[in-house]
Amino acid sequence: MIFDIVLKIYNRYYLCVHCLGRMFSLLGSYTTNQERGNSLLLSLTMENHKKFLSNNTEQQNIALSNLKILAEKANYVPAQEVLKNEGIEFSLLKSNQLCYLCQNIFSKINEYGEKAIQILDGIEFKNFLVGSSPDSQIINREDDLKAQLEILEAESFKSHFNREVGKFLSIKLNKPPEFSTPDVSLIYFFNYDSSDIKLKLKSLFVQGRYNKFIRGIPQTHWLCKNCMGKGCTLCDFSGKQYLTSVEELISPEFVAESKATDSKFHGAGREDIDVKMLGEGRPFVLELRNPKVRTLDLIKLESNVNKITKKKVKIRDLRFSNKREVIYMKSEASKTKKVYRALVVPEIRITKKIFEEKIKKLKLTFENKKINQRTPIRVSHRRADLVRKKIIHNIGGKYVNSNLFEFIIETQGGTYIKELINGDSGRTSPSFSEVFEVPLVCRELDVIEIIY
Numbered sequence: 001m002i003f004d005i006v007l008k009i010y011n012r013y014y015l016c017v018h019c020l021g022r023m024f025s026l027l028g029s030y031t032t033n034q035e036r037g038n039s040l041l042l043s044l045t046m047e048n049h050k051k052f053l054s055n056n057t058e059q060q061n062i063a064l065s066n067l068k069i070l071a072e073k074a075n076y077v078p079a080q081e082v083l084k085n086e087g088i089e090f091s092l093l094k095s096n097q098l099c100y101l102c103q104n105i106f107s108k109i110n111e112y113g114e115k116a117i118q119i120l121d122g123i124e125f126k127n128f129l130v131g132s133s134p135d136s137q138i139i140n141r142e143d144d145l146k147a148q149l150e151i152l153e154a155e156s157f158k159s160h161f162n163r164e165v166g167k168f169l170s171i172k173l174n175k176p177p178e179f180s181t182p183d184v185s186l187i188y189f190f191n192y193d194s195s196d197i198k199l200k201l202k203s204l205f206v207q208g209r210y211n212k213f214i215r216g217i218p219q220t221h222w223l224c225k226n227c228m229g230k231g232c233t234l235c236d237f238s239g240k241q242y243l244t245s246v247e248e249l250i251s252p253e254f255v256a257e258s259k260a261t262d263s264k265f266h267g268a269g270r271e272d273i274d275v276k277m278l279g280e281g282r283p284f285v286l287e288l289r290n291p292k293v294r295t296l297d298l299i300k301l302e303s304n305v306n307k308i309t310k311k312k313v314k315i316r317d318l319r320f321s322n323k324r325e326v327i328y329m330k331s332e333a334s335k336t337k338k339v340y341r342a343l344v345v346p347e348i349r350i351t352k353k354i355f356e357e358k359i360k361k362l363k364l365t366f367e368n369k370k371i372n373q374r375t376p377i378r379v380s381h382r383r384a385d386l387v388r389k390k391i392i393h394n395i396g397g398k399y400v401n402s403n404l405f406e407f408i409i410e411t412q413g414g415t416y417i418k419e420l421i422n423g424d425s426g427r428t429s430p431s432f433s434e435v436f437e438v439p440l441v442c443r444e445l446d447v448i449e450i451i452y
Helices: 002-012 017-022 033-052 057-073 077-085 105-119 136-149 157-173 246-258 298-308 323-331 352-366 417-422 432-436
Strands: 128-134 184-190 195-201 204-212 262-267 275-289 313-321 337-346 369-374 387-401 404-412 440-451
Touching: 002 033, 002 057, 002 136, 017 033, 017 105, 017 157, 033 057, 033 077, 057 077, 105 157, 105 184, 105 195, 128 136, 128 157, 136 157, 157 184, 204 246, 204 323, 246 262, 246 275, 246 298, 246 313, 262 323, 275 313, 275 323, 298 313, 337 417, 352 369, 352 387, 352 432, 369 417, 404 417, 417 432, 417 440, 432 440
Parallel strands: 128 184, 275 440
Antiparallel strands: 184 195, 204 275, 204 313, 262 275, 337 404, 337 440, 369 387, 387 404
């Protein structure tokens, strides 16, 4: 049955041994498609040679016809030698005959591999993966042939190509393939006449904590609202709403050292622009995209960044991380506890005695209880209008003077502290203002601890 299909193939088309073997790749194991293709042609030649030597005239005629197909249309040398030895004439294919399916792409695997090696020059990586995107003409031609001959055991062009180039590169580079999260992915785009390689480098992740000692800078880069980064008179043609950010103070050194194209800053939540991040700092992960260098001296980088950003931002506890930790950090943000220090001003003066009475009421009202917070007015333009339930764990208060109080507030991550204090026109309830029965305004706010 298989031999019949092979003969039908060569009666219609010329296939290289790589593609012939690939048509039956699911049959047999521990071999290559090239070996499988050669084995099929050799077995078919031997079988028909034996029949040709028999005394059965009918078998001899069939065998001779088959041997000529193998010699002439498959251009198979052992079959040609059989016919020569038997004194039978046959015609040869042109020396530049192209495989109907791959157009001899599989005879140029080394060329494809060498091209990748040139592109990889200067890039640090431990492992790699080869992928490909053949032109639709290649795929359609192969599908059509398999449909004509009802071939069901074939391996795809892509799978064969990827494996063969991968084997070549693994030997040449002395590096293993990695099928899950490779440092480098090489994607070949090709048709019968040309090819190109797209290089994708796995992001490098560095985790740490940061402190923000000044007010007035956001955690990440903000585009100008008016021009959306293009540059206009309102942003002094910087394209930015704020001159700098925590991200922009930290990332340049890492991008330069890793020779990355750019970076993305992932924070475990974020503090408002006018809020300091004190204590042990806020966890963050810096994602370095398309890094050419993966071995970084994190101690040196920490020192360099802290010198440059002195009195503004400080980083610590750096270590290498991964995407899974970014996902975990984001998903667990609402489960953290955060401790804030808030300086609060009442609309009217309040005596110390009244303050102490209200603190007791605050504790009874809030501690270890949930509050309802509707999305604050100040962020409603960029956040979904939802009502969120948040737990308030602990509250401490200090009377500074009749129009200034200090609160230490421990809450569930994601609680809007300013609105917890002022009530946000009833959108947060209960609120400190409700308990004090006086409008309260948060003058200054600092994050002093984040507890995971």
